[in-house]
Amino acid sequence: MAARGNALRRRVRSLGGKLLRRYRLLxxxxxxxxxxxxxxxxxxxxxxxxxxxxxxxxxxxxxxxxxxxxxxxxxxxxxxxxxxxxxxxxxxxxxxxxxxxxxxxxxxxxxxxxxxxxxxxxxxxxxxxxxxxxxxxxxxxxxxxxxxxxxxxxxxxxxxxxxxxxxxxxxxxxxxxxxxxxxxxxxxxxxxxxxxxDTDSVPRTPRSDDRPVVLYAPTWEGGQASVGYCSLLTHAEPTVRSLIQEGLEVIYRPHPLTGVRVPAYGEADAALRAQVEAAGSLVSTDRSLPQDFADADLLLCDVSAVANDWLPTGRPLIITRSTDPQAHDAGTELLGVVPRLAADDTAGAGRTARELIEHDPLREKRIELTEYYLGDTTPGASLQRFLDACRHLAARRDELWSRIQANEGITGPPPVTPTEAG
CATH class of the missing domain: 3.40.50.11720 (3-Deoxy-D-manno-octulosonic-acid transferase, N-terminal domain)
Structure with missing residues (x-):
């Protein structure tokens, strides 16, 4: 009887899953x-x-x-x-x-x-x-x-x-x-x-004034507490207010996954969008990252890939410091070089950003780090390395798979797989 009940429940779950998929209610x-x-x-x-x-x-x-x-x-x-x-x-x-x-x-x-x-x-x-x-x-x-x-x-x-x-x-x-x-x-x-x-440079969007522009690009809340780098709840509102009061233009680039795990981050995102738009600044949801980079004089972001991708611009950078005691980063040299914005310092974010835009004492150090993080950033160089690597590994696969096929069915040591071949 129990076995019959279990079988029935499995059939119901299977049917329910099919219906959910069919009517796109997953x-x-x-x-x-x-x-x-x-x-x-x-x-x-x-x-x-x-x-x-x-x-x-x-x-x-x-x-x-x-x-x-x-x-x-x-x-x-x-x-x-x-x-x-x-x-x-x-x-x-x-x-x-x-x-x-x-x-x-x-x-x-x-x-x-x-x-x-x-x-x-x-x-x-x-x-x-x-x-x-x-x-x-x-x-x-x-x-x-x-x-x-x-x-x-x-x-x-x-x-x-x-x-x-x-x-x-x-x-x-x-x-x-x-x-x-x-x-x-x-x-x-x-x-x-x-x-x-790795593309040709994107031109700066023509503007009606010459106010310096800060790109604020926070990350999302992350899948678990150890990657809780998002600054929306702790930094965003006072930071943007300070930037605007300092006479700086703001481009806010929301992360696509903001709020998918913790609704409070979605609410903070909505509030920040309203704040930015009310100040006459830009919420960037349909523009490319290279375009936002081209239009900005300084990047303010959390610990994320956006910081490293920014390096070839040669322009100043500020990275926020998470307040979550459970968050841990895999810090490399960049986090020790660039200014970090703590939640307690957000009221002065506008002044700090303007000073860095007008006087950038760390520019040469960041330029030195660019090759360390990204290699040769000459247009076309990275794309060619990617294509060459794929071609090389395809040839390596043919060598390895031929050996595996030759060994199939032969008594002896287990066949070498691509992973074991290193």
Missing amino acids: PGGMPDGLGDDEALREASLDGEVIVYFPDTVDSLYQLRSWYGPLRELHRTQGVTVVCMDSRTAAALREESALPVVTIALDATLDAIILRSGTKLVLYVNFNPLNTAALRSRSAIHVSLLHGDSDKSVSVSNQVKAYDYSFVAGQAAIDRLERYTSLFDASARCIPVGRPSL
Whole structure:
């Protein structure tokens, strides 16, 4: 009787899940699993590279920053984006100009990777759902992430799941060596710079006045307390008020995930948007990051990748200091060089920002750090390193997989997998 009851509950849960997916009523962050599996039963994917992105539309910003480099990679090696969420796939087809499929079942994914001869699988985050693709032995798995920062997530133990990590520069390797155990960062990390930002310079937007501009770009509240760097609740309102009173223009760039975990941050975001708009300043939700960079004379941000990406501008930078005692960063040299804004000092933020814009004593030091964090920032250099690294690893995969195939079925030591080959 109990077994029958359990079976009935499983059927109800299964039916409920199908209905929720069909009518798109799933909670935010949960992929709908409406896949193209039946159509892909005997199909193969063109090209050598898969980008695996099982997330929902909320996290699509992580992949958007890679559109440009991935389009270039598609021209040389062929790229298909594989999703687990049909809504995300629809958005990607509209935005990216890349081939996109939705796969719900692990068995479909396993078979199509092997059948297609996929050589590389790329990932832009550490989503636990990535394990569906990581099971494949026939491809090399590469973590790209979506920025280089001193957040503790940059040194997550999850990095060990991937055969290689493409990192921005030597700073990322040193950070992993310092904060991660049993991980050979020098062997497993390949510096490629930030190809997502490797474009020709964006011109400054014409303006009707010459007020200096401060870009305020806080991060979101984070998935757990240890990464609680967001300054919206502790710094934002008095800081923006001080900036405006000092006669500075403000560009507020909200993080796309603000408020998804803690509603209070969403409320603070809404209040700050109203404050900025009432002062005649700009809330940037539809502009590119390079455009916001081009229009700003100083960046004020939390511990995040935005700080490192700002370095090539050569302009001054302030990073907030979290008040959360549970928050821990993976600090590198930048956090010890640039000014830090504590919550108790927000009333003077405007004066500090103006002084740094007019007299920037740390400019040369930041310029020295740019190569350490990002490598060669000459236009085109980072993109070329990314393309070269993908081509090199595709050739390495062919060597390794040929050896594995030759060893299949032979008694003796277990076959060498790409991860074990380093």
